Amino acid sequence: MNAALPASESSFAPELRLPPGAAPLACVDIGGTKVAVNVLGPGGAVGRRVAPTVKEGAPDALARQVIALLHASCEDAQLDPRRLAAVGVASCGPFVLNQGRVELASPNLCGGLAGAARGLPNDWTTVPLEAPLAQVFAGVRVENDCVAALQAERRWGALQGVDHCAYVTWSTGIGVGLCVDGRVLRGKNGNAGHAGHMFVSDNFDALCGCGNIGDVEALVAGNALPRRFAAYPDAASLLIAASAGETGAAAIIDEICRVMGRVLYNLIVTLDLQRISLGGSVFWHHRDDLLPRLRSHISGHFPALTDGCTLVSAGLQERVGDYAALALVV
Incomplete structure (x- = not known):
């Protein structure tokens, strides 16, 4: 190849x-x-x-x-x-x-x-x-x-040469692939990295497909947003409205980025990561707006653990x- x-x-x-x-x-x-x-x-x-x-x-x-x-x-x-x-x-x-x-x-x-x-x-x-x-x-x-995307990003994409890293998808669901000390983490059934089912908020207005109420995926995943915010038929329309300066939509995006920012922060401080590559349809199509918001929830928070870790867009892009x-x- x-x-x-x-x-x-x-x-x-x-x-x-x-x-x-x-x-x-x-x-x-x-x-x-x-x-x-x-x-x-x-x-x-x-x-x-x-x-x-x-x-x-x-x-x-x-x-x-x-x-x-x-x-x-x-x-x-x-x-x-x-x-x-x-x-x-x-x-x-x-x-x-x-x-x-x-x-x-x-x-x-x-x-x-x-x-x-x-x-x-x-x-x-x-x-x-x-x-x-x-x-x-x-x-x-x-x-x-x-996990497969993590391996691809490490081989050909934005995580080349990085031994302590993660790939995060923000799409229909929320998923993570993890690598520490150059070793990809899998767990007993290959499920390591299912951070989308962590609880990071006291908001209980959303049912996840797993049965949890108020986990990360139920709060911010692409298919959760139109269920939570009925004025917007899909995630794209919500993000477009926020980018256009619609006050209500912008407040919603601030909140969902706070939730995703907490997820990323928790991964960084738990695993001592160097770099996180982000992809998925929700993130990728609105990355210019979302990436700075997510970075703001990492930068300056306990620098002993977060300094030296960067958030980047997936090097392999939409493919x-x-x-x-x-x-x-x-």
Whole structure:
């Protein structure tokens, strides 16, 4: 793979390409909103398919969607799926293990966790993923999406050469990948870094898909904002209104940045981090406004622990999900 990187922070990403003669790989990025797949070979990334994440039907509906998308991607690439050497799957979590295989217990997918009040159109408590994929494809590796993104950012992006770092996504949900002393942290089920389910506020007006009331994800995640602030149909409209100077919207953004700022501060002082890379749709599309606000909740707070740690935008930009899946198998 061509890994020559320019120095500019805004252009870290190398071209997605394998060396001549290398067996093709597949990359799968599963989020609470969409699923994206690519097939990667010496000619680069081909056959990209994107679809809204399935949330209805039997619990294995998501796995069947991924299989169908991968077959369609291979068809676009004129590739026999049996030629795929490996399939890297970067997925939202948390995970539970069933006979050693990953199943998802994601609050943004599984309606059975918080019940009907959360509004998801299913009663799933887990989603089988690794086992059905492994029945069809060779070399399936499933990893938490933020852990995978952390590895991609360390290999190709804004966390290169940094041994004490984190990747944070602010998107449909809130997720974190953690690295201390050069070692990626995973935990007993691969769930280390689920800081979105920490309690950092006494605000109890929001139900998280996990069943918690008032955790970080329930307060500031992209899908939580329109539920909490009904005047704004989605996170983007709220952030745009705040940027335009609407007083009420600006006050809301100040508050949600206070919550996210506390999360980042807690990570820094707990793990003694050097750098945090931030991505995800909510953050990325409004990073010029959000990044200075978040930095203000770190700077000057107990400098003995926070000095020397920087917050930066993801070096792999909007494609961090593609590189995250690739980092699992390349």
